[in-house]
Amino acid sequence: xxxxxxxxxxxxxxxxxxxxxxxxxxxxxxxxxxxxxxxxxxxxxxxxxxxxxxxxxxxxxxxxxxxxxxxxxxxxxxxxxxxxxxxxxxxxxxxxxxxxxxxxxxxxxxxxxxxxxxxxxxxxxxxxxxxxxxxxxxxxxxx
Amino acid sequence: xxxxxxxxxxxxxxxxxxxxxxxxxxxxxxxxxxxxxxxxxxxxxxxxxxxxxxxxxxxxxxxxxxxxxxxxxxxxxxxxxxxxxxxxxxxxxxxxxxxxxxxxxxxxxxxxxxxxxxxxxxxxxxxxxxxxxxxxxxxxxxx
DNA sequence: AACCTAGATGCAAGTCTTTGCAGGTACGAG
DNA sequence: CTCGTACCTGCAAAGACTTGCATCTAGGTT
Numbered sequence: 457x458x459x460x461x462x463x464x465x466x467x468x469x470x471x472x473x474x475x476x477x478x479x480x481x482x483x484x485x486x487x488x489x490x491x492x493x494x495x496x497x498x499x500x501x502x503x504x505x506x507x508x509x510x511x512x513x514x515x516x517x518x519x520x521x522x523x524x525x526x527x528x529x530x531x532x533x534x535x536x537x538x539x540x541x542x543x544x545x546x547x548x549x550x551x552x553x554x555x556x557x558x559x560x561x562x563x564x565x566x567x568x569x570x571x572x573x574x575x576x577x578x579x580x581x582x583x584x585x586x587x588x589x590x591x592x593x594x595x596x597x598x599x
Numbered sequence: 600x601x602x603x604x605x606x607x608x609x610x611x612x613x614x615x616x617x618x619x620x621x622x623x624x625x626x627x628x629x630x631x632x633x634x635x636x637x638x639x640x641x642x643x644x645x646x647x648x649x650x651x652x653x654x655x656x657x658x659x660x661x662x663x664x665x666x667x668x669x670x671x672x673x674x675x676x677x678x679x680x681x682x683x684x685x686x687x688x689x690x691x692x693x694x695x696x697x698x699x700x701x702x703x704x705x706x707x708x709x710x711x712x713x714x715x716x717x718x719x720x721x722x723x724x725x726x727x728x729x730x731x732x733x734x735x736x737x738x739x740x741x742x
Numbered sequence: 743a744a745c746c747t748a749g750a751t752g753c754a755a756g757t758c759t760t761t762g763c764a765g766g767t768a769c770g771a772g
Numbered sequence: 773c774t775c776g777t778a779c780c781t782g783c784a785a786a787g788a789c790t791t792g793c794a795t796c797t798a799g800g801t802t
Contacts, residue, residue: 473749473798494789509752514789516750535788550722559722565715572708578736579693579702588729593721616768616779637758652782657759659780678758 463525470523480505481516482540485526490539491558497538529558529587548586557592606668613666623648624659625683628669633682634701640681672701672730691729700735 463482464474472478484500485492492500498513517538520526529537529549547560563583570581606625607617615621627643628635635643641656660681663669672680672692690703706726713724 475750475798477751507752510788511753511790512751519750550716550720550724552722559720561716561720561722565712565719568715569708569712572711573693573704573731573733576708577693577702577704578739579695579704579731579733580736580739581693581731581733586731588716588722588724590716590722590724593723596721596723618768618780620781650782653758654760654783655781662780 466523466525467519472519472523477501477505477508477512478516478520480508481513482520482525485517485520485538486540491529491537492539493535493537495535548583548588550592551587551589552592552595559592561588609666609668610662615662615666620644620648620651620655621659621663623651624656625663625668628660628663628681629683634672634680635682636678636680638678689726691726691731693735694730694732695735695738702735704731 480501484497502508527541550559573579623644627640645651670684693702716722
């Protein structure tokens with residue numbers, strides 16, 4: 457896992473400090489294939505750093521997010537989940553408001569929307585971690 | 600204000616009951632031009648229904664949202680705000696993650712994205728109340 | 743290598759929102 | 773018009789997340 461080097465480089469570059477807490481928390485985020493809740497990250501990280509506090513986890517998750525190391529998945533109806541941000545595989549998420557299913561979308565159509573918004577409103581859409589809410593095909597068929 | 604008839608019709612149609620609390624809460628949402636927080640809705644609604652409870656406000660807002668009467672504006676960093684849903688004027692919101700400014704967007708480009716998603720993934724995007732996060736032109740210029 | 747300071751952490755208390763439960767009410771059936 | 777019950781509400785307590793403050797530490801400076 458190449459977390460270590462990336463952590464140091466990207467945190468420093470964004471003007472944040474490299475601390476053991478942030479290292480352990482970043483590793484915990486990727487545990488079990490990602491998509492962890494804050495509490496799960498906390499439980500996992502505390503095994504390696506017993507004194508760790510939940511408030512620190514929330515602050516570190518925010519910091520790592522702002523440094524571009526992790527993505528937020530605000531699930532609408534469920535808890536917020538966190539995942540490693542992989543710049544070599546940019547994608548958005550489609551979340552079904554009925555069954556909470558998450559599917560990924562490639563960024564082609566999103567890129568086109570972003571370009572249109574930039575042109576018409578000057579707004580820079582966050583393409584890297586975009587989350588869209590609606591109905592998946594199965595739930596749409598029911599309604 | 601045509602809240603009354605719409606309230607009765609749309610709540611019933613969605614299988615919910617029409618209660619005085621829901622009526623007062625719906626009116627409170629539209630107070631001051633909309634975009635109210637839950638607390639503001641509570642303060643406003645309690646003037647007409649003194650016994651009203653904050654938990655009821657949250658439950659009613661959820662119910663009214665699911666019945667299609669109000670929109671949610673999850674502001675990312677700030678509190679969630681609520682507004683009347685106007686089917687004759689569908690639009691999305693662009694929220695700046697840096698300064699929390701909200702601007703509206705017409706649905707043209709959003710409609711195109713929705714059509715593309717439907718085609719490629721079978722996913723039905725909620726076009727009526729779409730909220731996109733990014734940087735507004737001023738904050739993008741700073742960064 | 744020792745020092746300084748902005749920034750990070752731990753703790754505790756605070757907000758915002760949700761949930762469980764007991765009693766109350768809308769509204770369709772009789 | 774009255775009844776019955778599924779759905780709502782109020783209350784209190786929990787859950788999720790944030791914030792204020794004192795202490796500590798990463799990492800640049802000397």
